[in-house]
Amino acid sequence: MDITVRHTEPEDYEALHRIMSGPRAMAGTLQLPFPSAEMWRKRLAEPPEGSYSLVACVDGEVVGNLGLETSPRPRIRHVGRIGMAVRDDWQGKGVGTALMEAALYLADNWLNLTRIELHVYVDNTAAVALYKKFGFEVEGTHRRLAFRDGEYVDTYSMARLRP
Secondary structure (H helix, E strand, C coil), X not given: XXXXXXXXXXXXXXXXXXXXXXXXXXXCCCCCCCXXXXXXXXXXXXXXXXXXXXXXXXXXXXXXXXXXXXXXXHHHCCEEEEEEEECHXXXXXXXXXXXXXXXXXXXXXXXCCCEEEEEEECCCHHHHHHHXXXXXXXXXXXXXXXXXXXXXXXXXXXXXXXX
């Protein structure tokens, strides 16, 4: 299986809608369920400045996405934040690894980011393991940060620092 990563194009909105409509993918994000395809179309058509979006494809089909956001604020221009989702039927097959490799290559070699940070649910053990594989460390626990499926849940704040 060959996973390719490329920049997200506006016409990918239906594929991102499908990814974020999956119950497992949705449960791992801070997004609300039942996203509209139109919301994704608008988001991809008019990305904010400092926003970089990547998709992972297998045989031309989009199966995962990763967003990397930077700030225009001078004192934190070296910091990026990531969020990622993999389609339910493609989780555990290397898609997250391919997206992380591409995002960190972009961050390290083109954007000169020295800190990449993220939030991840403490019960998302697969994601935590993936991030640790790429040098992310847990910096703290945010108790009851998010409301998911009828209850408050904790998240880890994780970051990867590059010298």
